[in-house]
Amino acid sequence: MNPLPESGVVFVIDDDVSFLRSVTRLLRASGYSVQAFESANEFLEQLAPEMSGCVLVDLQMPGLNGLELQSALAQSANPLPVVFLTAQGDIPATVQAMRCGAEDFLTKLSPKEKLLDAIRRALVRGARERKGRARLQELRTQFEVLTSRELEVLEGVVLGRLNKQIAAELGINERTVKLHRTNLTRKLRTQSVAELTRLVEEVALFKRAR
Amino acid sequence: MNSKRSGWILFGVITVVLAGLFVNDINSDDQLVDWAWYFIPMYLSAQVGNRNSSYLLAGIISYLILVGFYIEPIEPTGLNRHLALTGRLIGICAIWVMALLIAHQKKVEEKLEHAEDELTDQKTKLAHIVRVSTMDHLAASLTHELTQPLGAILRNAEAAEIFLQGERPDLKEIRAILMDIRKDDQRAGSVIERMRPLLKCRNVELKSVDLVKMLKETVVLTESDARMRQVRVDLQLPAKLLMVRGDRIHLQQVLLNLMLNGMDAMDKVETKERRLLVRAGLVNSGMVEVSVSDCGTGIPPEKMARLFEPFFTTKLDGLGMGLAISKNIIEAHGGKIWGENNPNRGAVFKFILTAAKE
Numbered sequence: 255m256n257p258l259p260e261s262g263v264v265f266v267i268d269d270d271v272s273f274l275r276s277v278t279r280l281l282r283a284s285g286y287s288v289q290a291f292e293s294a295n296e297f298l299e300q301l302a303p304e305m306s307g308c309v310l311v312d313l314q315m316p317g318l319n320g321l322e323l324q325s326a327l328a329q330s331a332n333p334l335p336v337v338f339l340t341a342q343g344d345i346p347a348t349v350q351a352m353r354c355g356a357e358d359f360l361t362k363l364s365p366k367e368k369l370l371d372a373i374r375r376a377l378v379r380g381a382r383e384r385k386g387r388a389r390l391q392e393l394r395t396q397f398e399v400l401t402s403r404e405l406e407v408l409e410g411v412v413l414g415r416l417n418k419q420i421a422a423e424l425g426i427n428e429r430t431v432k433l434h435r436t437n438l439t440r441k442l443r444t445q446s447v448a449e450l451t452r453l454v455e456e457v458a459l460f461k462r463a464r
Numbered sequence: 465m466n467s468k469r470s471g472w473i474l475f476g477v478i479t480v481v482l483a484g485l486f487v488n489d490i491n492s493d494d495q496l497v498d499w500a501w502y503f504i505p506m507y508l509s510a511q512v513g514n515r516n517s518s519y520l521l522a523g524i525i526s527y528l529i530l531v532g533f534y535i536e537p538i539e540p541t542g543l544n545r546h547l548a549l550t551g552r553l554i555g556i557c558a559i560w561v562m563a564l565l566i567a568h569q570k571k572v573e574e575k576l577e578h579a580e581d582e583l584t585d586q587k588t589k590l591a592h593i594v595r596v597s598t599m600d601h602l603a604a605s606l607t608h609e610l611t612q613p614l615g616a617i618l619r620n621a622e623a624a625e626i627f628l629q630g631e632r633p634d635l636k637e638i639r640a641i642l643m644d645i646r647k648d649d650q651r652a653g654s655v656i657e658r659m660r661p662l663l664k665c666r667n668v669e670l671k672s673v674d675l676v677k678m679l680k681e682t683v684v685l686t687e688s689d690a691r692m693r694q695v696r697v698d699l700q701l702p703a704k705l706l707m708v709r710g711d712r713i714h715l716q717q718v719l720l721n722l723m724l725n726g727m728d729a730m731d732k733v734e735t736k737e738r739r740l741l742v743r744a745g746l747v748n749s750g751m752v753e754v755s756v757s758d759c760g761t762g763i764p765p766e767k768m769a770r771l772f773e774p775f776f777t778t779k780l781d782g783l784g785m786g787l788a789i790s791k792n793i794i795e796a797h798g799g800k801i802w803g804e805n806n807p808n809r810g811a812v813f814k815f816i817l818t819a820a821k822e
Contacts, residue, residue: 276648
């Protein structure tokens with residue numbers, strides 16, 4: 255088999271044991287590592303933050319169905335991308351699934367190419383999102399070392415205010431503002447205001463306040 | 465077959481009677497009364513044959529009456545001869561009047577028969593429509609059930625193709641794949657087999673039916689529907705056979721109607737409490753009782769009386785024919801069907817049929 259550029263495990267969830275086995279075979283034969291589950295609950299019990307990959311799930315299942323699993327997954331610490339499989343086309347369900355960010359929505363009789371393509375896209379997206387989440391986490395820990403006064407100064411800086419303005423706003427000395435600026439650029443290891451702004455944007459630091 | 469044979473027998477009797485009467489007529493000297501006996505074969509012909517045969521017989525009898533007059537051994541003379549001839553002519557008229565009356569009667573009967581045939585035909589068609597609409601109801605879940613094995617077959621075949629492209633294919637794995645494909649194929653086949661008889665338009669066929677087997681089959685048929693709607697279906701059946709005389713497909717239709725109605729009634733009930741109980745058993749005096757009990761909202765008392773009326777429905781998308789047809793079918797089997805509310809919650813529909821001797 256060709257080595258695949260995507261990493262991660264395909265978690266297949268279907269209550270129909272026979273279909274589960276067949277799709278597991280196909281994905282393994284296509285070079286993916288697969289873990290099969292007969293119910294959504296069984297999968298959620300084993301879900302851990304370090305698990306990477308994507309989820310291939312049957313829409314209609316007794317107990318927790320595909321859509322419910324999708325929302326449970328979205329609220330978890332490890333929101334893996336989801337590809338839906340369904341026995342028959344169900345437009346409202348499709349719309350809901352896609353709106354909630356499903357990677358794809360396929361029928362069980364879709365051609366292999368479509369299925370493998372969706373899996374590949376989901377894995378790529380999963381890896382990208384995982385990287386993004388890791389970077390965000392890293393940045394957040396960096397920002398955590400800032401004092402609350404430094405955060406206030408930082409907000410002023412990224413809003414494009416002059417030191418004088420910031421000092422007036424916070425009711426402190428302009429030289430103290432300068433000191434805080436030096437400290438926070440050192441702590442965040444940034445060189446310029448532009449870079450600082452980009453970082454703040456990336457972690458969406460002041461979004462809620464504004 | 466039977467009526468055809470008795471028709472021929474009567475035809476023979478009529479011929480013999482005609483011949484006998486003719487011989488009697490020409491051998492006796494009574495000119496006035498003999499021909500009157502010809503009314504007997506005319507009457508007999510009313511029992512069999514159709515319009516044309518009564519005209520034909522009237523023609524033959526007219527001819528015989530006239531011939532009888534001319535070949536009497538002792539020919540009457542004078543006034544007697546005129547009286548005899550007039551009498552015979554009146555007789556011929558009477559025979560023709562009778563033939564016309566019979567023909568008219570036959571025509572009415574034929575029309576009635578035709579109307580009855582048409583009605584039976586319409587009933588069969590209506591039952592079929594309702595059955596197909598029930599199937600439509602089940603179609604979504606049946607599609608689901610068919611797609612599972614078909615999808616599995618497809619994925620297995622694709623996997624096998626990939627395996628075979630390898631340098632040294634794992635024959636054990638490929639053998640396992642083929643076995644799975646065969647199993648799924650059988651699974652798909654059995655789904656089709658289960659719904660096929662229900663889609664056919666057919667007449668009532670009375671045979672010995674094992675209700676226990678029929679109930680189990682019907683529950684399997686509704687299984688995926690029940691799963692989708694998260695209804696738990698419980699079956700309480702006697703260990704031995706429950707034989708009745710009837711039409712299996714029509715009785716299954718009744719049960720399907722009752723079960724799907726029960727599930728519909730629980731749409732607004734919490735999923736944990738959606739439970740359908742299907743029960744069958746012998747009740748006293750050789751009757752079999754089947755009941756379908758739900759945990760739904762029950763039947764409003766003001767609607768109780770109209771439940772089995774055609775086009776009466778409490779559902780938004782209902783045809784209002786399910787229970788009406790069910791009643792029709794059960795009554796055609798000589799049984800009774802009724803609905804009532806459970807003492808605690810939900811409704812129960814029951815029907816009784818006469819048990820067949822095994």
